[in-house]
Amino acid sequence: MTAIMEMRSITKTFPGVKALSNVNLSVAQGEIHAICGENGAGKSTLMKVLSGVYPHGSYDGDIHYEGDTVAFKGIADSEHRGIIIIHQELALVPLLSIAENIFLGNEITHGGVIDWPETYTRTRELLKKVGLSEAPTTPVGKLGVGKQQLVEIAKALSKKVKLLILDEPTASLQENDSQKLLDLMLELKSQGITSIIISHKLNEIRRVADTVTVLRDGATVSTMSTPISEERIIRDMVGRDMESRYPDRVPKIGKVLMEVEGWNVWHPEQAERQMIKNVSFNVRAGEVVGIAGLMGSGRTELAMSVFGKSYGQNISGQVKIEGQLVDTATVNRAIDAGLAYVTEDRKGLGLILEDPIIRNTTLSALQKVSTRSVLDRGAERQVAEEYRRALRIRTPGVFQQVMNLSGGNQQKVVLSKWLFTDPKVLILDEPTRGIDVGAKFEIYNIINELAAQGRGIVMISSEMPELLGMCDRIYVMNEGAFVGELTREDASQERIMSMIVRGDKHGGH
């Protein structure tokens, strides 16, 4: 088969980071080509290069398409040639109708006036092709996520698509919606449309893909055709050296500190969508427990729903601290019960960026630096200085605005804030995201120190080596449920990935 599209030695750098280095990708005419890789492997970046989101000139390398060397300056250029990308976050306007969305920016007009009869006729044809029977006037916001996805595809078809790119199309879909979508992909393939699908789900890939390319750390690792070996994909996805080091620790694990039992959470807006499904876990004194899983697997939702019901609705389940049933229905009560939650979104949810370090440090426990609600500035200053020294926050002074600090130092300020509440259990959500290697090591040291003090640590991370290097025990989470639990000795990247992508309880080979 001839290649419809070929990318040769694509290199793309962002300030300070090489996102793609010498990536090659060749997609044959009429096939379904799957791209696999961990979070941050460079899949989405590669697709953005292809579709012109990153314009020609902002990357190195060549793109050949239908026999030409192309230089897209924007999405309009690539769409003009029939390359259409459907992003993970759908780009539909919820209040507009299906027909209006499909022809948005591409309206059927006569002298500037929209031809509605023609628009509706064409919409009906397109909807039929993707298997939808909704009226073209239905507002898109009234449709479920699965149907919205199909509307996106109908929109792509309206633009005479030749190469359709789907970025994790089934990530937010229910099982039967996913099946419908995959069927549609095969149907489009039979009509001669070439597709690229980015996905983590190996069963789906095996079902539809003709060829699989695995990316890791911004480079092509392998390309394989049918028959596709799941073991090989998993190995190629994770098979990197443990380059960063983790401080040694001799765990002194005590009695059970926190237990969560039968935890269920529903989506805050879509009441019928269950985000956390009957999850139970525990953490002991002095123990570092990991929660592994891909983005969107429900780890943050689990943590935030436990911490003061800060996420979701219809929450049910029990939380026990030191064997006692505790109420964690508000953040205050969760803090009083001895919980702390260090958010993954430092800037959005963790810090008041315009405030200085000192104010951020004491925010969660102001009563400790005040008498009868009157602040004691001296005591506050002492506290802030103490944590600055203890956590080695590098700053000219505690009156520095936190927005001027590096990611690592900002994270230390967030940790200071929670340590000042003297929690029994800390839930750390992606504690080293966006932090450079040196600062990561310091954060790891702090985590070990906290465990050594007899606190329980729950560590959520998308970086598997980090979990393997730090945790005594790892829970594996996928699609809102725990799919496995591994001890430090049993855990390996292959086993975790295998549990995630195959729903395999034992992670064995």
Added chain:
Amino acid sequence: MAVTETPTMGSYLRSNMREYGILIALVLIMVFFQVATDGTLLRPVNLTNLFLQNSYIIIMALGMLLVIVTGHIDLSVGSVAGFVGALAAVMIVHWQLPVPVVFVACLLAGAVIGAAQGYWIAYWRIPSFIVTLAGMLVFRGLTLWLLEGASVGPFPKLFQSLSTGFVPDFFRDEKPNLTAMILGALAAAAIVWLSVRARARHQRYGIEDEPFVVFAVKNALVCFALLFISYLLATYRGLPNVLITMAVLISAYTFLTQSTTIGRRIYAIGGNEKAAKLSGIRTDRLTFLTFVNMGMLAALAGMIFAARLNTATPKAGVGFELDVIAAVFIGGASMSGGSGKIVGAVIGAFIMGVMNNGMSILGIGIDYQQVIKGLVLLAAVIFDVYNKNKQG
């Protein structure tokens, strides 16, 4: 990075440009009008009027600052002030209730009105702009209904003394009023004592960054201004009661915002509501309380205004909300919440007040006055944004 605990004077003034800038602006505006009006501006009688005229704006600006710091707005304060003034008039003039009872009942009515609006804003997350716009219409209408379209008055002496009363001279019967001068001197001494003590404490913790020269000049100017103003007032009728009310409230709210956990939490809500909530701050309850507080201060302002006119009119309070909001923004508060100081809002209110007064003395038409006030508000905010961009 080098640790610079005591910056040079130039860099200190530059980084605190906003705070000193607005004070300097007020002084310049006063000097300008003092010259332009041939000294009328600071004549004792005019100075007394200046305080009486602006007291209700300043009192409402204190509450509005808190509302704006949490990231909200209250458009209803003018109507609420008018409504409570009318309520007071009906209770006193028609129902013949005793003044102290009416005073307390009206403050409570203000709190209830604030609660009724704050409830939707804080717990239902309905934008404050909408809720208080509705409140603005509702209470304007209720004022008309309550007064049946006519003015109600006059008030008994005790009620009038809320605004037009003066602190009597306890020492002698001739001018200048000795009590006023002694109180002025005491206030100046108290301010100096407090700031010296604060400076010593800050130095002990190593958190003082104000150069001594700035500290000394600032205190000297404040003392001079206080003594000068109290002398001027003493040569007329002494200290107006409302000036004492204002001074007490300004001190209380400065303390609340700067030195209490509640104040700190209110700023945190405006800075990043989600982070504040995840830090265990009950953001909805505090937001609710800022509106209750605003309602009470609007009620107090409404009574003072009615007392000053000695009658409650259906037009009372029209457009007050704009002056109050403008004062807070001129005073350096940020539209997005999280920043702004009581002192700034008070100075902002005085800038508006002095301009109103000065332009009226000069006989500038109401048309030009509005244009000039609008431009001053715009200039103050542009200056703010410009400074922020330069620093950031």
